[in-house]
Amino acid sequence: MRLTLPRIAFLLTALLFGLSLAHDAATLPETVASHFDAAGRADGFLPLRAHLISFGGLGFGMSLFLIATCYSIRLFPPSALNVPRADYWHQPGNHARACRFLFEHGFWIAAFNLLWLLLMHRELARANRLPVPHLAPGSLAALGWLYGAGLLAWIGTLAWFFWRGGKGEVKG
Numbered sequence: 001m002r003l004t005l006p007r008i009a010f011l012l013t014a015l016l017f018g019l020s021l022a023h024d025a026a027t028l029p030e031t032v033a034s035h036f037d038a039a040g041r042a043d044g045f046l047p048l049r050a051h052l053i054s055f056g057g058l059g060f061g062m063s064l065f066l067i068a069t070c071y072s073i074r075l076f077p078p079s080a081l082n083v084p085r086a087d088y089w090h091q092p093g094n095h096a097r098a099c100r101f102l103f104e105h106g107f108w109i110a111a112f113n114l115l116w117l118l119l120m121h122r123e124l125a126r127a128n129r130l131p132v133p134h135l136a137p138g139s140l141a142a143l144g145w146l147y148g149a150g151l152l153a154w155i156g157t158l159a160w161f162f163w164r165g166g167k168g169e170v171k172g
Helices: 005-027 048-075 092-128 139-163
Strands: 031-036 042-047
Touching: 005 048, 005 092, 031 048, 031 092, 042 048, 048 092, 092 139
Parallel strands: none
Antiparallel strands: 031 042
8 A cells, every 4th residue: 555645644533533532532521512502502412432332433434435436336237337538438448547546535535524523522522621511602604614615625635636537647
């Protein structure tokens, strides 16, 4: 397996995410506020261990699912690839390039997903360190906008690649 930039980004964000969870295992209370209402007040609680296992499972599981989904596209016939300039990308050599690109691009969205969950967890940890756990006004909205913007950027780079017929593809 070659270590490409998207794979390195994913490995680094996975490491940061895991280290963040390990740090919080030592610094958060035994019972953590894990759910908050629209006003930012805690309304759901979990034992720390259950919270860390579920949040870690969500982060790593969802990211690996995204990578596996991007990889699995190669298992379908070329005609199943619904992208701009499909006639070009359905040709055998080009279809293989498209599948490689989608797989590598899957590491970017998985890294972004882990980074976003890391930021979400940092906000939850901050809230749980307060005497009465509560989320800062607008913090979840800001994280939601960030996720939406990142997802649009990821989709935009996919569309740009396929519309341009792979021009500007990074080799390596």
